[in-house]
Amino acid sequence: xxxxxxxxxxxxxxxxxxxxxxxxxxxxxxxxxxxxxxxxxxxxxxxxxxxxxxxxxxxxxxxxxxxxxxxxxxxxxxxxxxxxxxxxxxxxxxxxxxxxxxxxxxxxxxxxxxxxxxxxxxxxxx
Amino acid sequence: xxxxxxxxxxxxxxxxxxxxxxxxxxxxxxxxxxxxxxxxxxxxxxxxxxxxxxxxxxxxxxxxxxxxxxxxxxxxxxxxxxxxxxxxxxxxxxxxxxxxxxxxxxxxxxxxxxxxxxxxxxxxxxxxxxxxxxx
Numbered sequence: 001x002x003x004x005x006x007x008x009x010x011x012x013x014x015x016x017x018x019x020x021x022x023x024x025x026x027x028x029x030x031x032x033x034x035x036x037x038x039x040x041x042x043x044x045x046x047x048x049x050x051x052x053x054x055x056x057x058x059x060x061x062x063x064x065x066x067x068x069x070x071x072x073x074x075x076x077x078x079x080x081x082x083x084x085x086x087x088x089x090x091x092x093x094x095x096x097x098x099x100x101x102x103x104x105x106x107x108x109x110x111x112x113x114x115x116x117x118x119x120x121x122x123x124x125x126x
Numbered sequence: 127x128x129x130x131x132x133x134x135x136x137x138x139x140x141x142x143x144x145x146x147x148x149x150x151x152x153x154x155x156x157x158x159x160x161x162x163x164x165x166x167x168x169x170x171x172x173x174x175x176x177x178x179x180x181x182x183x184x185x186x187x188x189x190x191x192x193x194x195x196x197x198x199x200x201x202x203x204x205x206x207x208x209x210x211x212x213x214x215x216x217x218x219x220x221x222x223x224x225x226x227x228x229x230x231x232x233x234x235x236x237x238x239x240x241x242x243x244x245x246x247x248x249x250x251x252x253x254x255x256x257x258x259x260x261x
Contacts, residue, residue, distance in 0.1 A: 019148065022140035022176075052165060053147055055172040056231060084165035092169060092234035093220065 003028045005035055011043040011112055012036065012074075013105070016050055025061040032065055036072045043112035044069050047105055049080030059094045066099040075115050077101065079108035133189045135175075137206075143175040146187040153189050154200050159260050167200060167258055170238040173231050174204035174254050182208020182251060192257070199240070199259040207251040214246055 001024065006013045012035055014028060032044060046062060048054065054062075066076035078101045081089075089095075102108035133153060135146040147168040154167045171187060178185040185206025192199045211217045220233045232254075236242040241257040 019144050021144050052151070053168045053172055055169050055176070056234070057172075057176060082165075084162045087162055088165045088169040088238065091166065091237050092173070093237070094234070 003031070005031060007035075007039055007041075010041060010116065011045060011109070012039065012041045013045045013047065015047045018050060019052070020058070022057050022061075025058060029061055029065050029068065033068045033072070036069050036074045041069075041074045042116045044074050044076040045105065045108045045112065046076065046078050047080050047108075048078060048085075049082070049104070051080075051085065052082070054081070054085050054089055054094070056092065056094060059089065059096065063097055063099055066096075075100070075112060077108040077111055079103065079105050131191050135187045135189070136184070137175050137178045137186055137204075138184045140176075140179055143172055143179060146175045146189075147171040150187070150189050150200070150202065153191065154258075157191050157198050157200060157260060159200070159258070163258060163261070166238045167202075170235045170256060170258075171202055171204075173235040174202070174256070177231055177252075177254075178204060178206045178208070181211075182206030185251070194259075197259050199257050202239075202254075202256050202258075204254040205251065206253075210248040210250070210252055211244070211246040212248070214244055218244075 001018060003014050003016050012032065014032060036044065046065065062078055069076045076099060078096060078099055081101060100111065102111050133149055135149050136142060137146060150171040151164050151168045154164050175187055188203040190201045192201045218233050239256040240259050243255045246252040
């Protein structure tokens with residue numbers, strides 16, 4: 001199933017609804033890469049609350065999503081990593097690297113607001 | 127042993143990885159494993175199933191509940207008839223990868239499980255047998 005991507009203001013929210021195959025994860029990566037440009041998005045949230053497993057492939061794809069979005073001028077926040085999933089990731093040796101995370105969607109939106117407000121101030125000073 | 131005590135999941139494509147880890151989770155849940163163990167078990171199954179898809183194209187995951195006295199455990203066997211792993215010691219080193227992974231697959235998976243054995247032969251393929259005991 002394709003992950004629905006909602007446009008909310010200047011942000012895109014990808015809300016994962018079920019377990020994803022590798023192919024579906026790559027499809028999400030490609031869809032987000034295209035939509036960041038199409039909607040001139042400043043921030044992306046990927047909500048992984050429903051994922052009961054984040055294995056090495058999922059983590060690598062999420063890192064790729066964030067790196068691609070950054071190259072296109074958007075910040076990415078991963079929200080909703082479950083405690084058991086975080087535990088398994090740490091044991092497996094997986095990290096999200098430079099990718100920012102937040103507890104849930106609300107915290108993620110607040111974090112993006114902070115980031116883009118800073119950008120707005122910088123723009124105003126020019 | 128009732129048929130329910132052992133499940134064979136054929137692994138031929140990436141969607142079978144999801145099926146295998148969900149079957150494993152269901153079996154572990156029925157055996158009384160806790161939430162953290164369920165996630166750890168699913169993650170380990172995902173890694174060994176992906177090894178099959180990436181290196182051997184096809185194989186199977188066998189899930190079985192084992193009893194040792196009062197202890198119950200989940201035994202996961204991942205078997206393929208692929209080209210085998212030429213140097214197992216190298217493949218078990220963190221950071222080593224020939225596929226598309228992060229090089230954490232096998233050593234990381236070993237850390238998730240209580241027992242982990244791997245045998246590989248270029249003529250026969252690779253078999254990983256790993257166990258998680260219920261706390």
